[in-house]
Amino acid sequence: MNRIFDGVFVDRGDFFTRNMVPGRRVYGEDLARSQGIEYRRWDFTRSKPAAALKNGIRNFPLHEGMKILYLGVASGTTASHFSDIVGLEGMIYGVDISQRVLRQIIPIAEERGNIAPILGDTRKPEEYAGLILEKVDLVFEDVASDDQIPILIRNCDKFLRSGGFAMIAIKSQSIDVVKSPKEVYRECVGELEKNFEILEKVELDPHEKHHLMVVMRKK
Amino acid sequence: MRAYIVSTIVGVFAVDENNRLLSSKAFPKEPREAAEKLKLSEIEMLDEERFVRDVLGKKGFREFIFGYRKAGVKHVEPNSPAEQFVKDNVRKLAVDAKIFSNPADLNQFLTKATIELAKVHIKKSIQRDSLVVQANGALEDLDKSINIYMERLREWYGLHFPEMDRAVSGHEKFATLVAKFGDRENVTDADVEGLKKNSMGADLEDEDIRMMQSFAGKILEMYKLREDMVSYVEGILKKVAPNLLDVAGVSLAMRMIAKSGGLARLSRMPSSTIQLIGAEKALFRFLKGKGRSPRHGIIFGHPLIQGARDEHRGKLARLVASKMSIAAKLDFYGKEYRGDKLKKELTEKAKTIVSSKA
Numbered sequence: 250m251n252r253i254f255d256g257v258f259v260d261r262g263d264f265f266t267r268n269m270v271p272g273r274r275v276y277g278e279d280l281a282r283s284q285g286i287e288y289r290r291w292d293f294t295r296s297k298p299a300a301a302l303k304n305g306i307r308n309f310p311l312h313e314g315m316k317i318l319y320l321g322v323a324s325g326t327t328a329s330h331f332s333d334i335v336g337l338e339g340m341i342y343g344v345d346i347s348q349r350v351l352r353q354i355i356p357i358a359e360e361r362g363n364i365a366p367i368l369g370d371t372r373k374p375e376e377y378a379g380l381i382l383e384k385v386d387l388v389f390e391d392v393a394s395d396d397q398i399p400i401l402i403r404n405c406d407k408f409l410r411s412g413g414f415a416m417i418a419i420k421s422q423s424i425d426v427v428k429s430p431k432e433v434y435r436e437c438v439g440e441l442e443k444n445f446e447i448l449e450k451v452e453l454d455p456h457e458k459h460h461l462m463v464v465m466r467k468k
Numbered sequence: 469m470r471a472y473i474v475s476t477i478v479g480v481f482a483v484d485e486n487n488r489l490l491s492s493k494a495f496p497k498e499p500r501e502a503a504e505k506l507k508l509s510e511i512e513m514l515d516e517e518r519f520v521r522d523v524l525g526k527k528g529f530r531e532f533i534f535g536y537r538k539a540g541v542k543h544v545e546p547n548s549p550a551e552q553f554v555k556d557n558v559r560k561l562a563v564d565a566k567i568f569s570n571p572a573d574l575n576q577f578l579t580k581a582t583i584e585l586a587k588v589h590i591k592k593s594i595q596r597d598s599l600v601v602q603a604n605g606a607l608e609d610l611d612k613s614i615n616i617y618m619e620r621l622r623e624w625y626g627l628h629f630p631e632m633d634r635a636v637s638g639h640e641k642f643a644t645l646v647a648k649f650g651d652r653e654n655v656t657d658a659d660v661e662g663l664k665k666n667s668m669g670a671d672l673e674d675e676d677i678r679m680m681q682s683f684a685g686k687i688l689e690m691y692k693l694r695e696d697m698v699s700y701v702e703g704i705l706k707k708v709a710p711n712l713l714d715v716a717g718v719s720l721a722m723r724m725i726a727k728s729g730g731l732a733r734l735s736r737m738p739s740s741t742i743q744l745i746g747a748e749k750a751l752f753r754f755l756k757g758k759g760r761s762p763r764h765g766i767i768f769g770h771p772l773i774q775g776a777r778d779e780h781r782g783k784l785a786r787l788v789a790s791k792m793s794i795a796a797k798l799d800f801y802g803k804e805y806r807g808d809k810l811k812k813e814l815t816e817k818a819k820t821i822v823s824s825k826a
Contacts, residue, residue, distance in 0.1 A: 337572045342582075348593040351586060358583055363575055365582035368589040379506055380582055382477065382558045427755050 250283040254309040256334035257291075257302065264291040264302050266333035270360050275329040289333065293456050296327040297391055297418040300456035308449045308464045310414040311335065316385040318408050319343045320371045320400065321392035325354035325364070331389070332361050342381050344369050371400050374407045384410035393423040398440045405444070409467050415445060418453070419461045430459045441465060470531040471524050472550035473517055475509040477502055477581055478562045478574070480516040482524055487553040490529075492565040493519045499581035500588075513540040596708045597731040603701045604726035610694050614639070617687050621646065625680055628652060628672050631663040640691050646684035650677045711795035714807030715788075715814060720769045724792065727766060735800035742796075743767055743789035767792070772818050783821050788814065 250258045250265065258265040265281060265288035272287070274280065279290040293299035302309070311317075315335045322328045322343030331341050343358075344367045345351050351368050358364040369377040371392060388409050390401045401417050409415060419437050421430035434450070438461075441447060445465035453460035471482045471490055479494035493516040495502040505514055518540075521532050533543040535551050545551075554561065559571055568574040618639045625642075626633055629652040636642045636659055649655040651674075652664050701722050705713040709731055712721045727745050728734040734742070744751050746765030754761045764773060764785035773784045791814045798804055 337575065340575055340578070348590045352590060355583055355586060358579055362572075362579050365579050366586045367582060368586050368593065380477070380585065382555070382578060384556050426752055 255312045264299050266330045269333050276326045291330050300453040301451045301462040304451050306451045314338045316340045318385045318388045320390040323350045325357045332363050346370050374404050387414045390417045393420050395424050398437050402444050413467050415465045417463050421459045434461045469529045471529045472533045474551045474554040476558045477506050478567050480520050481554050482520050483550050491520050491523050494567040500584040503581050503585040510536045512538050601726045604722045614690050628669045630669050632660050635659045643684040643687045647681050650681045709799040710805050711798045711807040714811045715791050715795045723766050731800050735796040739790040739793035742793050743785050780822055
C-alpha cells in the first residue's frame, strides 16, 4: 500500500482509501488489509475521481478535515471515499435532486457521521444555503446536465472560500451530443477560465466515456 | 448600541459590528427540532432569539438587526456582513460559545440534522404521480410475463390439441378455453368444433390436463390483475391529472407521466418534447445528420394518430402533443378542469387536418 495523495493509496494499479467503518462495504467493493488497517478499493470504473487517478491526475486537492460541497452525490459511491479521506472532522455536503438515489445515501451517511445529504436542486443554491454551515474548501460537481458549468460557477460563488478548489466531471454528451467531445471541452474550459485558475484537465476515457475532469482554483 | 442576531442550525448568535460574539443561545440538540427551528426563524421570532435579545437589552443594547422581516422585528438587513461572518464561522462560534465541545461532535450533530431533514423532504417529494409511474412499470412487467406464460401454455397444450393454437389467436380466449374445458373432447367453441375429431395431438392423462388447466387459470388471474391495475391508475389519474386523462386516455396518459418522470416534469416540457418522448434514438440519429426527423414517440399510441393515414400523422402528432402539454400544465399548476373543452378542440382540429389535402 503506497500513499499517493492525502488519504489515497495505491496497490498494484488499484486505488484505496482507509475504511472509516471497518468491516462495512458501501457498494460491494473489495476490502483489503495492510498492516492492521482496512482499506476499501476505489473502483475506477464506477467513480470518476478514481478514473482520473487511474489516468494519472497530478492535482488531487482532498485532505483530512476538509469541507466539501458535492453537487450530484447520487447514491454515495464516490462520496463514501471522500468521506474516508476527510475523516471525522471533515464534512461532505451532498446535494442531489433525486429522492430515489438520496434514499440510498442516507444509511451510509448515518453510519459515517461526516456526510450531510441534502435533497435539493443545484440550480437553486439559495434553497439549501441554510444547511451549509460554512464556506467549503472544495466544490465537486458530477451532474449530467447541459447547464453543469453555470451550476458550478453559481455554487462556487456562494459556497467556495477564496483560494478553494473546484473539480468538475464534464460530460460532453449531456452538454451537446452533436458536437465532438473535444469541441465541447474547449468551450467549457473557456467558460471556466473566466472564473477559475485551471490547474489540470484529465480525460476519463475509457473508464468514463466522453468525460473530462477539470481541477481548478478559485481566484 | 447595535447587535446583529443570526440564527444557524446550532442556535442563535448575536455579534456586534466588529464581529465580536456578544451572546448566544443553543437550539435543542435534537436534530429534527433544530432543523425545524431554523426554517421557522425565517417567518417568526423564535424563543431563543427573544432570549438573546432580552439578555442584550439588559446590557444596554437598543438596536437589534435581523436577517428576516417578521413580527417583533424593527430592523432588517438581509445578508449583512455580520450575518455572513456568523455563517462562515459557525463551527468556531459553536465551540467558543460551548454549544459543542469539539468540531467532530458538531459534525455528528450536523449530519444527523441534515439526515432528518432529508428524510422529511424525501417523504414530501413522493406524490401521487409516483404511484402512476410504478403502476405503469408493473403493467409493463405484467404484459411481458403474460406473453411468456401464454407462449408456454400454447406449446404445452399443443401436445394435446395442436390445432387450437392457430384456430384461437386471442391469448385470453385461449387460456379461458383451456381453463374451462381441459380435455379437447370437452371444448365447446365455434372456432374449434370441427378440429377436435381428427386432432393429431396425443391423448393425455387427466392429471396432465389438470396441470395445464391450473396453469391457464393462473394466467387468467394475471389478466384480471391487469384490468384491476388499469382501473386503479384511471382512478388516480382522475384525481391528479383529469385534463391529461381526457386528452390522452388512460394508457397514454400513464405512459407519458412515467416516461417523463412524473407530472411535474411533464408539465414543464414543451409540446415539441412531448411529441417525441420515446423517439429519442431516432431524434438523436437525425440530429447527428443521419435519417429523417421522427414525427412521433409514444404519442403514436393516441387513437387519432394511430388511426390516421400516414401523410397526416406528423401534423396530428404535433396537434395532440400541444393539447397534452396544455392539459399537463393545467393539471400540475392550475388544478382546473377543462379536459372536455380541450378534447373537443382536439377532435375538431384533427378533423380539419384529416380532411385537408396534403
